[in-house]
Amino acid sequence: MSDIGEKVLMLAEDWIGTPYRHQGTSKGIGCDCIGLVRGVWSELYGQEPEEVPAYAPDWAERSGEDRLMNAAERLFGAALPVTEAEPGDLLLFRWRPDCAAKHAGILAGPNHFIHAYEQTAVTRSVLAPSWRRKIAAVHRFPAANRN
Secondary structure (H helix, E strand, O other): OOOOHHHHHHHHHHHHHHHHOOOOOOOOOEEEEHHHHHHHHHHOOOOOOOOOOOOOHHHHHHHHHOOHHHHHHHHHHOOHHHOOOOOEEEEEEEEOOOOOOOOEEEEEEOOOEOOOOOOOOOOEEEEOOOHHOOOEEEEOEEEEEEE
């Protein structure tokens, strides 16, 4: 595991138990999957990656644009092959191949990831085959300080 991956994973684990709150970004108070990633980014680099406009729970279905994938490429760089994923990497998921990516998590090991989803708190989940099939992209957090 890289140094950056180790830091990201340590920070993400500290969010476990944070209640789910749509568009939230506050550790211990509430976040959604994007808020978890934004929160870890802020702790790592000292500032939000960029301003995120308000979004509805069904934003990925309605927009027709793959906004999550576009943002990941803009902020993290090109996606890595899934086979190169390491703990601390960002995982993006899409529910169907013809849909935009809609969910994000942080790889916690070969068989687990940390994420927030409706009706539960930030949690460590098993990266079961049903989740693995939905991985749309893997991105590594940038090593350089972004300040």
